[in-house]
Amino acid sequence: MTELENFLFNIKLPQKEPCVGDLLVAEPFLRESYFNHAVVCLVDCPYAESSMGLVLNKLSDYSLADVLPVAGNSLSDIPVMSGGPVDENRLFYLHTLGDIMPGAEHIGNGLYIGGDFDSVVEYVNSGAAVKGLIKFYLGYSGWDALQLQDEIDRNVWAVAGAGCPDHVLGWAPEKFWHRQVRLMGPDYRGWLFHPQYPRLN
Structure with missing residues (x-):
């Protein structure tokens, strides 16, 4: 393989063991439609057991006003993300907001998942800030025992380390994958030269 080919097509790079809060970044050749150019935040990752994550950069067809009870029209411009193909009604x-959201679970780096649903509804309907502080997802992504590790070993995913809350909650979905890959350093620069939908070129 030439130096240029190695730069463009190398996906066999050293990987860390995935942990809760880490981001999984889909390799650029992954054509499975749901996970094409996906970035997933791991929210449950016990060793040798099933794992769970939320896709951070795939929009659903719903706004926040569609899925939260009593939510007003002011929330109709806040999108809800599609967290994965499993249990898409959840x-x-x-x-x-861990300090004010009872039952929220800290997944690292100041980022939390879940918490008392009534408190979430009350927070949103109070008119408090939503953008950049809380993001909603329908469905999740799941792996059977050892399936995730097998996919990482086959270079389906790069393990990018803990997600920054400002990025996870604030980045636009259409730019998320490219921005995350840039943060991963020069070893991954070649990934940026691959089109997301090669058949369109």
């Missing part, structure tokens, strides 16, 4: 939320 609502999840990532946020930085």
Whole structure:
């Protein structure tokens, strides 16, 4: 393989063991439609058991006003993300509101998942800030025992380390994958030269 080919097509790079809060970044050749250019935040990752994550950069067809009870029209411009193809009627939320959200679970780096649903509804309907502080997802992504590790070993995913709350909750979905890959350093620069939908070129 030439130096240029190695730069463009190398996906066999050293990987860390995945942990809760880490981001999984899909390799650029992954054509499975749901996970094409996906970035997933791991929210449950016990060793040798099933794992769970939320896709951070795939929009659903719903706004926040569609999925929260009593939510007003002011929330109709806040999108709800599609967290994965499993249990797509179930609502999840990532946020930085751990101090005021009873039952929220810290997944690292100041980022929380879940918490008392009534408190979430009350917070949103109070008119408090939502953008950049809390994000909602329908469905989740799941792996059977050891399936995730097998996919990482086959270079389906790069393990990018803990997600920054400002990025997880604030980045636009259409730019998320590219921005995350840039943060991963020069070893991954070649990934940026691959089109997301090669058949369109």
